[in-house]
Amino acid sequence: MSEHDAIILEMKDVKVHFHLDEGVLKAVDGIDLQIKRGKTLGIVGESGCGKSVTAQAILRIVPKPGEVVGDINLYRNDANHKNEATNLTNLNPRGKEIRDIRGGEIAMIFQEPMKAFSPIHSIGNQIMEAILLHATEDKEEAYRIAVDILKKVGMSNPEQRLSEYPHQLSGGMRQRAMIAMALSCNPSILIADEPTTALDVTVQAQVLQLINDLKSNNDTSVIFITHDLGVIAEMSDDVAVMYLGKVVEYTDVDSLFYNPKHPYTKALMNSIPAIGRENKRLESIEGTVPFPMNLPQGCGFYSRCKLAVDGVCNVSDIPLIQVSKGHTVRCLMVEAEHKEIEVVS
Incomplete structure (x- = not known):
């Protein structure tokens, strides 16, 4: 195939x-x-x-x-359409084809x-x-x-x-x-x-x-x-x-739950109730998603991230990197952990 x-x-x-x-x-x-x-x-x-x-x-x-x-x-x-690609963005939103x-x-x-x-x-x-x-x-x-x-x-x-x-x-x-x-x-x-x-x-x-x-x-x-x-x-x-209009992590479902990489993904996982943690307070992510207008440069999660570094994470847009086959992450801290990485976008 x-x-x-x-x-x-x-x-x-x-x-x-x-x-x-x-x-x-x-x-x-x-x-x-x-x-x-x-x-x-x-x-x-x-x-x-x-x-x-x-x-x-x-x-x-x-x-x-x-x-x-x-x-x-x-x-x-x-x-009728063997392996044929139709670009939906080129279609008239009110046209017959769409x-x-x-x-x-x-x-x-x-x-x-x-x-x-x-x-x-x-x-x-x-x-x-x-x-x-x-x-x-x-x-x-x-x-x-x-x-x-x-x-x-x-x-x-x-x-x-x-x-x-x-x-x-x-x-x-x-x-x-x-x-x-x-x-x-x-x-x-x-x-x-x-x-x-x-x-x-x-x-x-x-x-x-x-x-x-x-x-x-x-x-x-x-x-x-x-x-x-x-x-x-x-x-x-x-x-x-x-997060904030971007994909910050993409992988298969097993890797997401057993090996999350992005700080935001990890924070989401830590907010899930689990057997054996009944007496422990659930973690929460402080703050809210920023309004997506006139945003500053850098990582969108910067203001809420515990790992954020001033002058590093808030300087320029963060690229999407591949940490393993099929597993991509948008985070400079993850990039620092992986010496040999591939920048996807």
Whole structure:
């Protein structure tokens, strides 16, 4: 299998900037990611680090005045698009080609279903619209698919729910309906943005299993965005840790949990409750993610990092270095520990 056969989506130096009266807000500031076929990429980080905007950039739904630059290459591997790359950033956000991809080849489970669903159309109308656009033109078949997918996500009395409106459903039911709509067309890439936030633990387990089944049965690639490191450990093959619009560490899931390198990643790991540490106070990361506008030079984590060195970490932008095969880190302190390193970007 060639390199491009193994990769379904590749992001190269992708930036999402919002040009405001106060200045340029850099929500995503030059990230490089690869999503492999049939694998799950977990994206983790604090609120405001650019995770959701990264997902919006892929689907070309970044709200105005946001501007997406860089390359987002979708590699199709079917009969009509053998090994052909489509650069999504070159497509018209309202054009037919991206609309065929959006919801069909790439689907997204949004974090806030109340905002994602139309309040004036029934749940069934919205789910069936996606199915009729991307899967079948038969309305009866679309109805059967909609009922079946609602059953799979644990929705009680699915036939009745299809005729109801978003405001008539609880938060958990709306979330399940949003998940059902994303899964209904068997997408090649599923972007899950905090998909289980509003769900109780038992339904959360069902939804995660459903996503894993889709991944196994249809060779679906998944981009899983979450704050929950436990879910990351359970779901992901590779993990990207984001901070202030940049990827600060990228590696496989085992290396992330057993051999984290970046100080921010280590701090996240130390904040997880663990058996045997019941009487120990959990560590916390002091401060908050800086506002991504008019930022000073240097590491974005400088003001919160216990290892930061004045005159070193706050002088110039920090390059991404490779500390081992497939393991990259954006930190000068890690660079100092590894005499022979490769600068990636």
